Amino acid sequence: LHNDKGEFIGRRGSNRDITQRRKAEDTLRLSEARFRALILNSSDIIRVLDHDGRITYESPSAERILGYPEGSLLGNVPWEHVHPDDLERVKHEFATVSAGTNTGIPTEFRVRKNDGTYLWVEAVGVNLLGVPGVDGFVITTRPIQQRKEAEQALHESEERLRLALEGAEIASWDWDLLTGNAVFSDNFYTMLDHKPGEFPATYDAWAALMHPDDRERVLLDLQRQIAEKRPLCEIEYRLLSNDGNWIWILGRGKISQTDAQGKATRLTGVNIDITNRRLMESEIRSLNTVLEQRVKDRTEALSRANEALEEENAQRVTAEKKLQASVDEKSMLLKEIHHRVKNNLQIIASLLNLQSRYIKDEPTLAAIRESQNRVKAMALVHEKLYRAEDISHISLEDYIKFLGTGLFQFYDARARGIQFRLDIHDVNVDINSAIPLGLIINELISNSLKYAFPEGRKGEIGITVKKEGHTLTVVFQDTGIGIPAGLDWKNTPSLGLRLVNTLVDQMNGTIELDRENGTKFVMVMHEKA
Known part of the structure; x- marks a missing residue:
C-alpha cells in the first residue's frame, strides 16, 4: 500500500484454496503419462491425421512394424503405401470416417513396408475433428499377417477337401440332432440328381427320400449307434434319386458335439454312393x-x-x-x-x-x-x-585217353620224350560213332608215333574235340617232322591213312591237312544215326 505521497506503507493480500486444482493437475499429468506409456508401448500403430488426411502423429510402433524411420512419414497421406488392389476400398472407408458414418468397423488391407514387402493389417478410424488436443482423425492399425496366412491355409485346406470329396463323389453333411436341421454339401444333392438346395436340408427331407424297406431299420440302427456313442456310425441304405432310381448309400458319421450331460447334439459325416458295389455284389x-x-x-x-x-x-x-x-x-x-x-x-x-x-x-x-x-x-x-x-553213350574223353595211353605204352613214347595232350570236355557219343572215331584216333596216333618222331626227336601229340549238336570237330596235331610236301596223303598206299579217309567219309565228314609246324588234321564229322 502507498500513501498520498506515494510512499510504501504496507502490504495487503488474500489466500485461495487450490488443493482441488492441484489434485486435478496431478491427475491430468498422471493420466497423460499413462496414456503416453500406452501409446509408446502399444503393439498397434496409432496415427493422427489432419483435415487433409496427412499424418501429424505416428506412434513409435510404426517403425518397429513397418520399418520406416521415426517421423519419416509425417506430412504424408497413409494410403501412399497401401496395396493398389486395396486402395479404392481404403479410400472409401476413410471417406465414411470423415463423414462420421463409420461405426468402428475394422478394415483389412495390405500396406507396403520399408523393405518393399506387403503386410496385412487391420485398421479402425475415429473422427475426432474439433476435439481439443486432437482435432483430427485417429487411426489404429494392427498387423494381422499370421491370421491372414492361417485363414489362407484354412481356405486352401477346405478347398482341397472340397475337391477331394467332389473327385471321389463323396457328399458331406452336418446334422443338428436337436433341431433336425442340417447342412448338405452340393455333392449331397448332385449324388441324387438334384440341383444344390433343391430340397430342404433337414432330417425329415432326408428320411422322406429313404426306401420304405430301409427306413425303420436305418432309423432304429442310427438311434442305437448314437445312444451307444459309437466312435463311427455306419449304415447302408437306399435314397430315391430325382430320375426315379434307387441309389445305394453308405453313410458314415461321428458325434461332433455333445451337451453338458454328454448326450450327442450334433452328427457330422459323409455319404458314399455304393450302387455299383452293391450291383457287383449281387452279380457276384x-x-x-x-x-x-x-x-x-x-x-x-x-x-x-x-x-x-x-x-x-x-x-x-x-x-x-x-x-x-x-x-x-x-x-x-x-x-x-x-x-x-x-x-x-x-x-x-x-x-x-x-x-x-x-x-x-x-x-x-x-x-x-x-x-x-x-x-x-x-x-x-x-x-x-x-x-x-x-x-x-560213351565218354569220348575217357575212351581216347585210355586208347592213347595204351598206344604210348606200346610205342614206348614217354621214354622217347613225347607228350600226350587232350582237350575234350563233356563229349559223349554212341557206339555207332565211337568205333569209327576210335579207329581214326588209333591210326593217327600210331602213324605219328611211327614216323613223326625219328630217333632222338621229342615233341607232343594233341587231340581236341568239340561237339555242337550232332556235329563233331576233331583236331589232331603233332609237332613232328610232318608229312612230306610231295606225298598225296589221300591216295597213299598206307593202309592207316586210307582207313582214316574212309572212316571220315562214312561219318559224312571232311578232313583237311595243315603241314606247317608238324602235322595237323582238322576233321568235321556228323554223328551216325
Whole structure:
C-alpha cells in the first residue's frame, strides 16, 4: 500500500484454496503419462491425421512394424503405401470416417513396408475433428499377417477337401440332432440328381427320400449307434434319386458335439454312393451260385474220371513194371553182348599176338601189330559200354585217353620224350560213332608215333574235340617232322591213312591237312544215326 505521497506503507493480500486444482493437475499429468506409456508401448500403430488426411502423429510402433524411420512419414497421406488392389476400398472407408458414418468397423488391407514387402493389417478410424488436443482423425492399425496366412491355409485346406470329396463323389453333411436341421454339401444333392438346395436340408427331407424297406431299420440302427456313442456310425441304405432310381448309400458319421450331460447334439459325416458295389455284389452272388453248381457238377465228373484214371493208372503201373523189367532184361542182355564182343575181340588180339611170335618178316609183323591195335581199339569201346551205367553213350574223353595211353605204352613214347595232350570236355557219343572215331584216333596216333618222331626227336601229340549238336570237330596235331610236301596223303598206299579217309567219309565228314609246324588234321564229322 502507498500513501498520498506515494510512499510504501504496507502490504495487503488474500489466500485461495487450490488443493482441488492441484489434485486435478496431478491427475491430468498422471493420466497423460499413462496414456503416453500406452501409446509408446502399444503393439498397434496409432496415427493422427489432419483435415487433409496427412499424418501429424505416428506412434513409435510404426517403425518397429513397418520399418520406416521415426517421423519419416509425417506430412504424408497413409494410403501412399497401401496395396493398389486395396486402395479404392481404403479410400472409401476413410471417406465414411470423415463423414462420421463409420461405426468402428475394422478394415483389412495390405500396406507396403520399408523393405518393399506387403503386410496385412487391420485398421479402425475415429473422427475426432474439433476435439481439443486432437482435432483430427485417429487411426489404429494392427498387423494381422499370421491370421491372414492361417485363414489362407484354412481356405486352401477346405478347398482341397472340397475337391477331394467332389473327385471321389463323396457328399458331406452336418446334422443338428436337436433341431433336425442340417447342412448338405452340393455333392449331397448332385449324388441324387438334384440341383444344390433343391430340397430342404433337414432330417425329415432326408428320411422322406429313404426306401420304405430301409427306413425303420436305418432309423432304429442310427438311434442305437448314437445312444451307444459309437466312435463311427455306419449304415447302408437306399435314397430315391430325382430320375426315379434307387441309389445305394453308405453313410458314415461321428458325434461332433455333445451337451453338458454328454448326450450327442450334433452328427457330422459323409455319404458314399455304393450302387455299383452293391450291383457287383449281387452279380457276384449270382455268379457264385452258378459257379458252385458248376463246381459241384465238375467235382462229380472229376470223381468219376478219377475212378477211371485210378484204374488206368493201375494198368499203366503194371505195364510200366513189365516194360522196366523188359528194359532191364534187354540192358543186361546188351551188356552181355558187349562183354562177349569185347572178349571175342580180345581173343582175336591174343591170336594175332600168338601168330606174331612165329613171323620173322618185319613188314608182316608190323601189319599184324597194327591190326592188333585196331582190334584193341574196337574192344575198348565194348568194354567201356559194358562197364558204364548208360550203355547207350560213351565218354569220348575217357575212351581216347585210355586208347592213347595204351598206344604210348606200346610205342614206348614217354621214354622217347613225347607228350600226350587232350582237350575234350563233356563229349559223349554212341557206339555207332565211337568205333569209327576210335579207329581214326588209333591210326593217327600210331602213324605219328611211327614216323613223326625219328630217333632222338621229342615233341607232343594233341587231340581236341568239340561237339555242337550232332556235329563233331576233331583236331589232331603233332609237332613232328610232318608229312612230306610231295606225298598225296589221300591216295597213299598206307593202309592207316586210307582207313582214316574212309572212316571220315562214312561219318559224312571232311578232313583237311595243315603241314606247317608238324602235322595237323582238322576233321568235321556228323554223328551216325
